[in-house]
Amino acid sequence: MATKLDSPLISKANRHVTINPPKMCxxxxxxxxxxxIDKAVPLVQGSQGCCTYVRYQFNRHFxxxxxxxxxxxxxxxxxxxxxxxxxxxxxxxxxxYAPKVIGxxxxxxxxxxxxxxxxxxxxxxxxxxxxxxxxxxxSVFVVPIHTPSYAGTHxxxxxxxxxxxxxxxxxxxxxxxxxxxxxxxxNPGDIExxxxxxxxxxxxxxxxxxxxxTLNSPLMPPKPLYPEGGTPWQELEDCANGKxxxxxxxxxxxxxxxxxxxxxxxxxxxxxxxxxxENTDKFIENVAxxxxxxxxxxxxxxxxxxxDAMADTCQYTMMRRAAVFGDPDIVIAVTRFLCELxxxxxxxxxxxxxxxxxxxxxxxxxxxxxxxxxxVDSDLYEFxxxxxxxxxxxxxxxxxxxxxxxxxxxxxxxxxFPVYDRVGYFRYGITGYKGSIWLxxxxxxxxxxxxxxxxxxxx
Amino acid sequence: MAIKAFLEQRQGxxxxxxxxxxxxxxxxxxxSQRACTYYGARWVLAPVRNSTHIVHAPADCAYYGQNVxxxxxxxxxxxxxxxxxxxxAHEKLERCIEEAAKIFPEHSMIxxxxxxxxxQIGEEIKWVVEKVKEKVQKPIIPVEVxxxxxxxxxxxxxxxxxxxxxxxxxxxxxxxxQPFSVNIIGEYNVAGETRVIKKLLExxxxxxxxxxxxxxDADLMQKSTSAALNLLVCKSSGLLLTQFMRERYSIPxxxxxxxxxxxxVNSLKKISKFFGIEHKVExxxxxxxxxxxxxxxxxxxxxxxxxxxxxxxxxxIGFMAGAFKEAGLEICVCGSQFGCNIDYEAARFELPSAxxxxxxxxxxxxxxxxxxxxDVFIGGTREWYLAxxxxxxxxxxxxxxxxxxxFEGFLNMCEDLFKEIHAPVWRLI
Numbered sequence: 001m002a003t004k005l006d007s008p009l010i011s012k013a014n015r016h017v018t019i020n021p022p023k024m025c026x027x028x029x030x031x032x033x034x035x036x037i038d039k040a041v042p043l044v045q046g047s048q049g050c051c052t053y054v055r056y057q058f059n060r061h062f063x064x065x066x067x068x069x070x071x072x073x074x075x076x077x078x079x080x081x082x083x084x085x086x087x088x089x090x091x092x093x094x095x096x097y098a099p100k101v102i103g104x105x106x107x108x109x110x111x112x113x114x115x116x117x118x119x120x121x122x123x124x125x126x127x128x129x130x131x132x133x134x135x136x137x138x139s140v141f142v143v144p145i146h147t148p149s150y151a152g153t154h155x156x157x158x159x160x161x162x163x164x165x166x167x168x169x170x171x172x173x174x175x176x177x178x179x180x181x182x183x184x185x186x187n188p189g190d191i192e193x194x195x196x197x198x199x200x201x202x203x204x205x206x207x208x209x210x211x212x213x214t215l216n217s218p219l220m221p222p223k224p225l226y227p228e229g230g231t232p233w234q235e236l237e238d239c240a241n242g243k244x245x246x247x248x249x250x251x252x253x254x255x256x257x258x259x260x261x262x263x264x265x266x267x268x269x270x271x272x273x274x275x276x277x278e279n280t281d282k283f284i285e286n287v288a289x290x291x292x293x294x295x296x297x298x299x300x301x302x303x304x305x306x307x308d309a310m311a312d313t314c315q316y317t318m319m320r321r322a323a324v325f326g327d328p329d330i331v332i333a334v335t336r337f338l339c340e341l342x343x344x345x346x347x348x349x350x351x352x353x354x355x356x357x358x359x360x361x362x363x364x365x366x367x368x369x370x371x372x373x374x375x376v377d378s379d380l381y382e383f384x385x386x387x388x389x390x391x392x393x394x395x396x397x398x399x400x401x402x403x404x405x406x407x408x409x410x411x412x413x414x415x416x417f418p419v420y421d422r423v424g425y426f427r428y429g430i431t432g433y434k435g436s437i438w439l440x441x442x443x444x445x446x447x448x449x450x451x452x453x454x455x456x457x458x459x
Numbered sequence: 460m461a462i463k464a465f466l467e468q469r470q471g472x473x474x475x476x477x478x479x480x481x482x483x484x485x486x487x488x489x490x491s492q493r494a495c496t497y498y499g500a501r502w503v504l505a506p507v508r509n510s511t512h513i514v515h516a517p518a519d520c521a522y523y524g525q526n527v528x529x530x531x532x533x534x535x536x537x538x539x540x541x542x543x544x545x546x547x548a549h550e551k552l553e554r555c556i557e558e559a560a561k562i563f564p565e566h567s568m569i570x571x572x573x574x575x576x577x578x579q580i581g582e583e584i585k586w587v588v589e590k591v592k593e594k595v596q597k598p599i600i601p602v603e604v605x606x607x608x609x610x611x612x613x614x615x616x617x618x619x620x621x622x623x624x625x626x627x628x629x630x631x632x633x634x635x636x637q638p639f640s641v642n643i644i645g646e647y648n649v650a651g652e653t654r655v656i657k658k659l660l661e662x663x664x665x666x667x668x669x670x671x672x673x674x675x676d677a678d679l680m681q682k683s684t685s686a687a688l689n690l691l692v693c694k695s696s697g698l699l700l701t702q703f704m705r706e707r708y709s710i711p712x713x714x715x716x717x718x719x720x721x722x723x724v725n726s727l728k729k730i731s732k733f734f735g736i737e738h739k740v741e742x743x744x745x746x747x748x749x750x751x752x753x754x755x756x757x758x759x760x761x762x763x764x765x766x767x768x769x770x771x772x773x774x775x776i777g778f779m780a781g782a783f784k785e786a787g788l789e790i791c792v793c794g795s796q797f798g799c800n801i802d803y804e805a806a807r808f809e810l811p812s813a814x815x816x817x818x819x820x821x822x823x824x825x826x827x828x829x830x831x832x833x834d835v836f837i838g839g840t841r842e843w844y845l846a847x848x849x850x851x852x853x854x855x856x857x858x859x860x861x862x863x864x865x866f867e868g869f870l871n872m873c874e875d876l877f878k879e880i881h882a883p884v885w886r887l888i
Contacts, residue, residue, distance in 0.1 A: 009562050017555035018518055018538040019562070025519030047575055047606035048485065049495025053523035055841055065845035067821065072485040072493075078579060078607040089488030096489070096822050108517055109575040109607060112544060149517040150576060151541045221850040221888060223825070351518075381562075403531045 010385050012378040019381035022400050023351035026147035027105045028054045029157025032185050034103035036209035038230035041099040044070040045082055046107030060420035062215040069093050082115050090124035101233055102142045111148035143168045153352045155252045155327050158185050162256030169236035179205040180242045182256055184249025188212040193429035200298045201287055206235050240264040244290045248273050249329035273329045274431045276337030302433040309437045313444045323347035323387040324396040326416040328357045339368040346390035349375035349383045411450035413443050472817045478803045479817040484610050490821035493796045495606030497574045499615020505532045508676035511559045511566045515552050516574040528649045535559055552587050560595045567677035568598040578605035600626050611797035616696035624703045633684040633708040640666045642686045644701050645693025648673025649857035652864040656717050659865045663739045684708045690715045693774045717864040719782030747866040758873040763787035765834035770794040777805025786873050791831050794819040835880050850888045852879040
């Protein structure tokens with residue numbers, strides 16, 4: 001895509017400095033996955049900020065408490081290594097919280113000094129065994145996850161975590177008929193929607209890294225030490241014997257799924273993230289073809305409801321100029337859905353480096369005859385400039401989109417993670433036909449709220 | 460054996476009388492509520508207007524540091540990648556500074572932060588800054604804040620102050636002294652407090668020049684040297700700066716607090732005594748109090764005697780403890796993530812028999828929630844939803860929207876306490 005820009009420095013490709021980066025660190029992705037495992041605690045091997053900032057994001061997005069521990073690097077650890085911190089950290093965590101799984105999430109500082117995490121974990125086991133006994137030591141799984149931030153974003157962090165966990169746990173045993181799902185960094189509502197579809201299909205399934213309950217838990221005192229839900233570690237062990245594994249977001253979880261296929265021969269399917277008509281169709285078809293089943297009537301009805309909603313609102317969506325940014329898989333899926341709605345997608349951005357993103361978007365653009373800007377590994381400064389140039393009428397993105405929208409003078413539809421300036425967005429999924437209807441309503445209502453006269457009756 | 464060893468580690472940090480041990484390293488493996496040094500520095504420096512902030516680190520430190528205090532700020536990053544970590548990124552930083560100066564010519568100064576990674580690989584940001592200074596023709600202030608460079612964010616507050624001091628000493632000279640003018644130091648304008656304090660001081664005829672750093676930019680900093688008096692609000696994060704300004708520009712300072720009625724009244728009296736305008740103050744105080752009296756009495760009746768836990772950052776525990784006591788709360792537990800001796804002494808003065816906890820963690824919060832069953836919990840965002848899961852009302856501080864400072868702020872605070880404690884949801888559980 002050729003871009004005509006006033007100043008060469010507006011394009012991210014022409015400068016070194018990054019302005020308002022919309023990407024987070026690898027550790028947060030790894031913690032996201034870890035929080036979806038039953039009685040698991042992420043243990044951050046690094047400075048306190050690496051844990052505090054992340055907890056703050058989770059707290060504000062999900063409005064939930066999260067259990068994340070940190071080994072508290074101070075100057076001595078940063079210089080001489082975090083051996084003592086990790087060993088003591090694991091021991092204290094085991095003692096205090098009795099977790100089933102500890103995900104040791106490394107950070108920039110720990111990786112830079114070259115901490116030998118695997119060796120430290122062995123020593124920690126020894127210490128736990130000495131102090132708390134054999135039984136305790138055997139009941140806890142400590143999984144190392146290497147996530148230096150300078151080598152990727154939160155999406156990669158999630159991906160790395162999935163592969164680390166599957167490598168650690170997966171064991172070949174009796175084959176089963178289950179469909180395993182790696183959801184990616186999506187909301188509890190999204191996962192619920194996927195589960196709903198799979199139930200309608202009558203398929204036996206299991207969601208790995210299932211945050212749908214752990215990060216959306218009820219207020220029912222007395223509070224349990226760990227929130228109910230989350231994938232039991234046995235499922236992670238058993239996934240090696242499943243019928244198939246489906247990574248909803250190929251960028252976040254694809255490596256885990258592919259590993260399972262190459263190592264254990266479990267059929268892996270990567271994406272697409274089921275948002276909109278075509279992507280959800282593909283998801284349903286994939287599942288139907290694995291199990292060789294007919295698509296049930298209820299699913300077809302839901303599809304019909306989505307089409308009905310689209311037909312009813314196309315006057316508001318047709319040719320509306322839109323811009324999207326966020327995680328690659330979500331952006332690809334949402335872009336396709338926007339095109340299905342007849343919207344004119346002007347700018348599409350992801351801050352994550354991806355070999356496939358640009359091609360995927362290009363394919364969608366070609367299909368729907370759209371000319372838009374595709375930005376990979378870019379920042380919000382360039383995004384804002386291009387959105388303004390294109391006179392975009394609605395922006396889709398996380399809460400960071402708000403500032404951009406203010407300057408572009410258009411409304412925001414919040415999708416992705418984190419959404420901290422509104423409540424409840426994590427509750428409603430955008431996946432499946434039903435989720436897409438909700439997203440469609442959200443987009444149309446946002447547009448109407450922003451620019452439609454109050455006294456119109458829309459009839 | 461392990462249990463004993465663990466508890467021993469925390470002994471002395473949790474005390475029923477006297478001052479807890481503080482400013483110590485955090486125990487690894489606990490869910491500490493502390494943050495890093497970089498966090499502290501961002502907290503102080505982010506609101507300096509008309510300035511470019513470049514974080515020399517992987518992009519995420521910038522991402523997280525973009526929103527501080529519930530606001531979004533423009534933030535730049537050198538976005539270090541693997542290659543930069545291995546081979547160094549001096550040149551990249553240099554180019555980034557030059558580009559930033561070109562892209563934002565309207566900004567009058569540049570802050571350059573180093574964090575964990577850049578410090579570990581030995582990036583000398585000071586050297587780079589010296590090198591590009593001439594080319595860029597703008598004040599550039601290096602802020603060396605590796606996240607591990609201290610035990611908590613408190614150390615970051617100090618480094619940020621030092622950054623401001625280095626700017627002042629290099630670029631700001633004292634020209635004259637303006638009568639009846641003050642600077643406020645250690646006031647961060649989280650929910651519009653600066654506006655309220657300014658309004659109140661204006662009533663007694665005193666002008667606020669610069670509020671570090673709640674209402675602050677390069678121009679205001681230049682002017683701040685001509686103030687007649689400095690008002691020190693947050694001792695731990697502002698003391699260095701006030702001392703520097705006293706020595707360098709001969710600006711004396713007084714300790715003040717605008718949280719709670721008696722604190723506000725005492726502070727106003729202190730200030731007016733300094734300027735010799737005591738006669739004006741009495742009238743303003745009674746006028747302001749009259750405005751809020753009826754409503755305040757109504758709320759105070761409803762919150763009187765409620766059991767409370769306060770877990771706040773450093774210097775807040777002292778003056779906020781006084782304010783909450785004034786509102787009628789009975790404070791059983793008082794804790795801080797990064798309090799220092801002065802903070803705990805101030806709080807102990809207000810709360811002679813409360814349980815004090817330094818560097819509290821999630822396990823301890825859960826324990827005290829179960830044992831004490833408070834009527835209200837006052838703390839930060841990270842404890843908010845935890846308290847809710849126990850069915851305990853929560854007042855988040857720094858607050859969501861309205862300022863809690865001065866007279867009208869105190870009313871806001873009591874109103875918010877009333878709203879939280881008496882929300883029907885707590886009866887429905």
